[in-house]
Amino acid sequence: AQKVTQAQTEISVVEKEDVTLDCVYETRDTTYYLFWYKQPPSGELVFLIRRNSFDEQNEISGRYSWNFQKSTSSFNFTITASQVVDSAVYFCALSEARNTGNQFYFGTGTSLTVIP
Amino acid sequence: GAVVSQHPSWVICKSGTSVKIECRSLDFQATTMFWYRQFPKQSLMLMATSNEGSKATYEQGVEKDKFLINHASLTLSTLTVTSAHPEDSSFYICSARGREEDREDYEQYFGPGTRLTVT
Numbered sequence: 594a595q596k597v598t599q600a601q602t603e604i605s606v607v608e609k610e611d612v613t614l615d616c617v618y619e620t621r622d623t624t625y626y627l628f629w630y631k632q633p634p635s636g637e638l639v640f641l642i643r644r645n646s647f648d649e650q651n652e653i654s655g656r657y658s659w660n661f662q663k664s665t666s667s668f669n670f671t672i673t674a675s676q677v678v679d680s681a682v683y684f685c686a687l688s689e690a691r692n693t694g695n696q697f698y699f700g701t702g703t704s705l706t707v708i709p
Numbered sequence: 710g711a712v713v714s715q716h717p718s719w720v721i722c723k724s725g726t727s728v729k730i731e732c733r734s735l736d737f738q739a740t741t742m743f744w745y746r747q748f749p750k751q752s753l754m755l756m757a758t759s760n761e762g763s764k765a766t767y768e769q770g771v772e773k774d775k776f777l778i779n780h781a782s783l784t785l786s787t788l789t790v791t792s793a794h795p796e797d798s799s800f801y802i803c804s805a806r807g808r809e810e811d812r813e814d815y816e817q818y819f820g821p822g823t824r825l826t827v828t
Contacts, residue, residue: 635821636747636800636802636821636824637822638819638822684753696743697743697753697755697804697817699753700752701751702752704750
């Protein structure tokens with residue numbers, strides 16, 4: 594079973610629109626970590642945010658904000674006033690503390706295109 | 710923050726040859742390194758986990774004789790794709806974790822990736 598689901602494969606928005614990328618995860622652990630990464634065309638993963646399972650506070654960083662809801666096992670990512678430079682593939686990932694290897698489970702990614 | 714490098718950043722090789730990809734932790738000691746493979750427009754899939762000084766653990770479906778992993782030091786892991794074929798063309802990404810006493814549970818740092826093209 595997929596541990597991290599990103600149902601949106603591709604999204605296109607016009608510049609300055611807001612966009613929300615969905616992420617739903619599945620785990621039986623009580624302690625786990627959730628991440629969002631940005632992967633531009635160059636391929637290098639850019640770390641955006643980490644959240645642990647005990648911290649459900651939403652976070653805002655500039656135009657980026659994250660909504661973590663344990664009740665629905667979701668960790669959604671919103672970009673406000675999108676810009677062309679936001680065009681990239683965005684991955685949500687889960688790491689379980691119980692897993693001694695602490696491997697990352699990645700979602701399938703959402704390709705975001707911001708049209709000027 | 711911690712830095713992980715990969716070399717080469719891209720490589721083109723002929724079918725049947727072997728190619729080695731290096732993953733280095735530049736400013737920390739990496740007791741565990743992970744190797745991922747990413748095909749175009751797909752997600753990152755874990756290939757194997759290697760702990761310094763011991764044999765790598767491969768994920769189901771990954772041929773250990775084809776993808777040789779060596780983690781001989783605390784700062785270097787290598788992935789050798791043996792007898793490469795066009796279907797091995799992919800983007801290979803490594804990540805590294807520091808010693809348990811030096812890091813938080815969640816910490817894992819990704820390299821910039823190596824794009825392999827087999828002709």
